[in-house]
Structure formats: structure tokens, C-alpha cells
Amino acid sequence: MAGLSLGVDIGGTKTQWMVFDASFNVIAQHYVKTPALPAADWLCWLQQLLSPVLAAYPIQGIGIALPGIFSTEGVLQAVNLPSVHQRITHHELQALWSIPIMLGNDCRLAALAEAKLGAAKHCERVLSIRVGTGLGAGFCWRGVLYQGAHQQSCELGHQGLAAAVLVKWQLPLWSCNCGQLGCVEQYASGRGLLKLFQHFLQHSTEPTLPQWQQAFHRGDNAAKQSLDCWLDCLAALVNQQVLAFDPDCVLLSGGVFASEIQVSALVARIQQRFLTGWALPEFRQAQLLNSSCVGAALMVHQHYALDTTASDASN
Numbered sequence: 097m098a099g100l101s102l103g104v105d106i107g108g109t110k111t112q113w114m115v116f117d118a119s120f121n122v123i124a125q126h127y128v129k130t131p132a133l134p135a136a137d138w139l140c141w142l143q144q145l146l147s148p149v150l151a152a153y154p155i156q157g158i159g160i161a162l163p164g165i166f167s168t169e170g171v172l173q174a175v176n177l178p179s180v181h182q183r184i185t186h187h188e189l190q191a192l193w194s195i196p197i198m199l200g201n202d203c204r205l206a207a208l209a210e211a212k213l214g215a216a217k218h219c220e221r222v223l224s225i226r227v228g229t230g231l232g233a234g235f236c237w238r239g240v241l242y243q244g245a246h247q248q249s250c251e252l253g254h255q256g257l258a259a260a261v262l263v264k265w266q267l268p269l270w271s272c273n274c275g276q277l278g279c280v281e282q283y284a285s286g287r288g289l290l291k292l293f294q295h296f297l298q299h300s301t302e303p304t305l306p307q308w309q310q311a312f313h314r315g316d317n318a319a320k321q322s323l324d325c326w327l328d329c330l331a332a333l334v335n336q337q338v339l340a341f342d343p344d345c346v347l348l349s350g351g352v353f354a355s356e357i358q359v360s361a362l363v364a365r366i367q368q369r370f371l372t373g374w375a376l377p378e379f380r381q382a383q384l385l386n387s388s389c390v391g392a393a394l395m396v397h398q399h400y401a402l403d404t405t406a407s408d409a410s411n
């Protein structure tokens with residue numbers, strides 16, 4: 097049973113844990129509702145959740161994925177998890193158990209899982225972009241996640257929206273929870289689509305996703321306009337990243353892609369933006385279930401070299 101690792105994905109509504117063997121086969125898994133806890137109780141809850149798993153399996157390392165912005169000390173910002181917002185440090189987590197524990201951004205860890213074991217398994221340079229309510233990304237090179245000097249790489253959502261798109265659609269500069277104006281996440285995320293719909297409707301309140309879907313299906317002009325504008329915002333963002341990273345493969349995923357919003361429509365919009373003759377990456381859809389959980393375990397597995405079997409098996 098050498099090389100067992102535990103991946104944990106703590107989301108705003110659900111927390112999943114999975115135990116993997118050295119070849120990344122799933123040995124056990126479970127999920128619970130993420131409780132709304134005061135910050136003081138958060139580490140205690142985590143300890144109670146995972147201690148039985150650690151007692152049952154000879155786990156050598158724990159990787160934890162969270163939807164947040166990180167610093168070298170720990171969680172800097174996690175707007176969907178108020179109890180861990182600016183409170184959880186690597187040091188506090190490591191004090192809970194005597195085995196290696198690592199913390200990382202859920203979208204970046206999903207990128208690692210896909211690059212190592214999923215849709216981009218044989219690609220050297222993989223850029224993964226996940227569009228849900230918010231917008232997250234990760235970049236892997238030769239199966240290793242690039243985290244940056246301060247664990248803040250690939251915070252693409254806090255780059256500015258492309259000026260050409262801003263001017264074309266005459267959009268206002270919306271403020272972001274990071275403190276800046278005009279961050280692309282405010283326009284190119286699932287929430288951004290609804291804000292754009294509200295903008296084109298000229299309503300005072302933000303519509304819901306079902307309201308946008310109903311309007312879209314009955315051919316409402318503001319709904320169609322918001323999708324057209326949203327595709328421009330997201331295509332411009334991907335275009336900028338392709339120029340920066342020159343990846344072999346761009347993985348696209350997230351809850352925002354559904355029958356009304358096809359990945360193929362986004363890819364077509366991205367391709368329109370490039371000059372003839374440019375070498376483009378392959379665009380693929382992510383394929384792993386629970387990719388953040390898998391990536392969290394992979395991170396600790398790689399970092400502490402718990403075993404070499406997984407990397408051999410996946411090459």
C-alpha cells in the first residue's frame with residue numbers, strides 16, 4: 097500500500113475526498129456538504145472529517161484544493177468560503193497531522209490532473225481554463241503545475257478586459273472584489289454573462305441564469321447580444337493567454353458550457369482573432385470527474401515524491 101495519497105476538494109457547497117494508490121486508482125471516496133462555519137471551527141471540522149480516513153488507510157500525503165487566491169503563507173482570498181477567507185495558513189494545516197499537507201487553487205489543480213491523467217495527458221504545455229460562476233485557470237509544463245513565485249500564477253480573471261472589446265461593446269468598467277476595475281472575470285465568467293444581460297436590458301437588478309436561458313430561447317435581443325459580447329470577452333482573454341504561453345493544448349471546461357453556450361462557438365470566436373498562418377493550439381474539453389480532487393493528490397504526490405509509479409504509469 098505504498099504511495100497512498102489523499103485529495104480533498106473543498107467547494108462552496110460540497111467537499112469531496114478521494115484516496116488514491118500510487119498509480120492513481122481510486123481506493124475510496126466520499127463527499128459531504130460544506131458546512132457554513134465560523135472561522136475558528138474550520139480546522140476542527142477538517143480534522144474531524146479526515147482523521148477517520150487517515151486512520152483507515154496508510155496515507156502518505158494530503159493535497160487540499162480550494163477556490164481561492166493564495167499567497168506563500170496560505171489563503172489570501174476565498175470569497176465562496178467565508179470561513180477560510182484570509183485565515184487558513186499552510187503552517188496551521190501542517191500542524192494538524194504529521195504527514196505532508198499541501199494547499200492549492202482548485203482550478204490550477206484541475207489543470208494538473210488533466211495534464212497528467214486526463215484530456216491533455218500527452219501534451220507538454222497545457223493551459224486549462226475553467227468558466228463557472230467565476231473564472232479560473234492553470235498552466236502545466238511536462239506534467240508539472242506552474243505555481244509562480246508566490247502561488248499566484250494564472251489568476252487570469254484579474255487581468256483587464258481587452259480594450260478592443262470594451263470599446264466595441266461600449267462596456268462600463270465594473271469593479272472587481274480584488275479591488276481593481278475592469279477585471280475580465282466580471283465580464284467573461286458565468287456571472288459576467290448575467291451582468292452583461294442586465295447591462296443590455298438596462299435593468300436595475302441582475303437577472304438569474306434561468307431568466308437568461310428563457311430569454312435566449314425566445315430570441316430576445318438582449319440575451320443574444322449578451323452571449324455575443326460574452327464570447328468576445330472570453331475569446332479575447334484566451335487569445336491573450338495563447339500569445340503569452342504558446343501552449344500545445346488549451347482545455348476548456350466549466351458549468352457555463354451547456355446547450356446554449358457551446359465550447360465550439362467559443363473556439364470559433366478565438367480562431368477568428370488570429371492572423372492567418374499563426375500556429376494555434378489544440379482546443380479540447382476537459383474530461384476528468386473530480387479533477388481538482390485528483391490534482392490535489394497529484395500535487396502532494398509529485399512534490400514529496402511519495403512514489404514514482406504514478407508518473408511512470410501516466411507517461
Ligand SMILES: [Zn+2]
Binds near residue numbers: 272279
Ligand atoms: Zn479582479
